[in-house]
Amino acid sequence: MSTEGKMPSIKKFLLNVRALLPYFVVNYLRKAIQVESKIVFVLSFPRSGTHAIGSLLSNDQVGFHYYGEFFIFNAWNKNIEKINRHYPFFSFRYSQNLKQQRKKWSYNKFETTSLDSRKTLSAIKKIPGIHVIKIFPQHLPDKELESLISEFKPHIIFLRRNHLDRFVSHKKANASGKWHTASTSDLVINLDANELKRFTNDFTDFYTRYVKFAKAQGCQILDVDFDDLHNPEKVREIQSFAAFPGFSDWEKLTLAPTTVKQDRSSKVQDDFLASLGKSHADFIFPRVGS
Known part of the structure; x- marks a missing residue:
């Protein structure tokens, strides 16, 4: 590793060392203080609108903390540093795994590291605010995810999208390498x-x-459908679900996603439907029980 590559790691390590004193004060010397904290899972799938919903549930100034694909080491949030106060050397270890993930991607990675998902959520629960984490299949093994849901009872947003739209969007993102805030309507796949x-x-x-x-x-x-993300009334319902009772700073939460809404119509998709003898409606992702 070059000297330039080592410097950020050394700095991160020293910051984690400095966080040890607050950790011991908070956890061993000071009487435990109850904080208002809430965990929200967004359980969904790639290309379903999770980046959009994240933009609707993100404003640190009013206590909405969005962690993105946290358990697969695919996002960084400044609140990760705060976890050190309750879980020593967390951000240092997280940052090292994030670097490794960017070099060589792997699924179900969290449980293979020195970090523990249960200890992580326990630490996050001690931090004030609403903590929104999105989880896809293969981010955590089923046994581990079920254990977290059973113990922590998070509020859960399920986000669905038309199967064909999601499939096409996923194929286009893989082909173009553009996963966020980019229209790929004209791309042929x-x-x-x-x-x-x-x-x-x-x-x-x-x-x-x-x-x-x-x-x-x-x-x-x-339970939310992709199209709901572009309906202001539905957006406010999503935000109300995540918010604490009595929350009032609604004007500080955006009602419009900060992402590009891709055009579902395209020749390749229309030709594909024609070859199958099906329509777009045949691929609706229905709500369970509907």
Whole structure:
């Protein structure tokens, strides 16, 4: 590793060392203080609008802290540094894994590191605010995710999107390398019916399983469709679900996602539907029980 590469790591390590004193004060010398803290999981799938919903649930000034793809080391949030006060050397270890993830991507990574998901959420619960974490399949093993839901009872937002739209968007993002805030409506891709079927079945199974599991654990649930993210009334409902009772700074939360809404119509998609003898409506991702 070059000297330039080592310097940020050394600085991060020293910041974590400095955080040890507050850790011991908060956890061993000071009487425990109850804080208002809430964990919100967004359980969804790639290209379903999670980046958009994140922009609707993010404003640190009013206590909305959005962590993105936190458990797969694919996002950084300044609140990660605060976790050090309750979980020593967390941000240093997290930053090292984030660097590794960017060099070589791997799924179900969190549990293979020195970090523990339960200790992590326990630490986050001691930080004031609303902590929004999005989770896709393969971010955490099922056993671990179920354990977290069972113990912490997070509020859970399930975000669905038309299977074909999501499939096409995913293919375009992979082909272009543009995953956020970019329109790829004119990009031409190849679509395979069998691949779409596997794609649909895998994510439907994940969604159905966790809706039923979360309900059985007594979690508060909000089931959202992608199109709801562009409806101001629905957006406010989503924000109200995540907010604390009595929250009043609504004007500081945006009602419009800070992302590009891709045009669902395209020749490649229309031709694909024609070849299957199906319509766009045949790929609606229905709510469980509807």
